[in-house]
Amino acid sequence: MDPLLDFTGKVAVITGAAQGLGQLLAQELAKRGAKLVLCDINETGVKQVAKSIAASGAKVIAMRCDVASSEQCKAVVDSAIKAFGGVDIAVNNAGIAHEFMPLHDIDESIMDSQFAINVKGVQFGMRYQIQQMLKQGQGCILNVSSMAGLCGSPLGSAYAMAKHAVIGLTKTGAVEYGRANIRINAICPFFTLTPMVTNFADEEKQKKIGKIAPMNRLGEPKEVVATMLMMLSPANTYMTGQCIAVDGGVSAT
């Protein structure tokens, strides 16, 4: 296998792996030799994903985890250590959107859920992943932010707040743990055709949003996952603290 994409024996934890980007990333890492610890608040969904990946011969465990719970995030890392001896790669991918609405209509419950899942959920994951990676002397973390973490996001202010916070956690973590040989980066996709988007936007709406991008379309999950693989690659050893847009050119406008 090309060493750029050879994940043989690497233990990878992925949150939010029951569907969308997390599911596809799990499938792609398994094909390339990784051992997987998958979790999601949707226990049935994540166990189904694990079952289909295991059928191809990969080593995989799956469990329920609400990333808003610090204890449950710890349990995921503990399970990885118990099943496979550690955590080489961690992808803090679980996240939620909220209905499009102007900032002056965003109420406290939306702020709370965005903060609990999209911000605290990432910090809880990082906390226990880093504790283990410090013991190992190495590790690689990829946080899933968004274009909304880099730019203003009209009608998505609470989501933008949360995804900007993920960038803050990523950059600070990279600086704090660079000397410990732990790389920490974030990926920042524009609208991508996962259930998060297809559940609220029909084809007409997708086309309309796609027009914002110089490439005149939304992203495909495989395009985002290809960049995730590159960022996680065992050959990609000097990249840390970076927040990479996968956005059809939106951030260039």
Ligand SMILES: NC(=O)c1ccc[n+]([C@@H]2O[C@H](COP(=O)([O-])OP(=O)(O)OC[C@H]3O[C@@H](n4cnc5c(N)ncnc54)[C@H](O)[C@@H]3O)[C@@H](O)[C@H]2O)c1
């Ligand atoms: N699809 C996009 O357009 C897009 C763009 C930018 C960033 N993102 C980010 O990418 C990540 C993955 O999103 P996706 O597009 O695959 O969405 P998705 O809705 O298809 O999948 C998200 C997964 O996260 C899980 N999840 C939600 N809340 C959780 C919780 N509290 N604990 C554990 N799991 C939970 C869901 O059950 C689901 O399986 C998210 O962080 C999202 O914000 C998505």
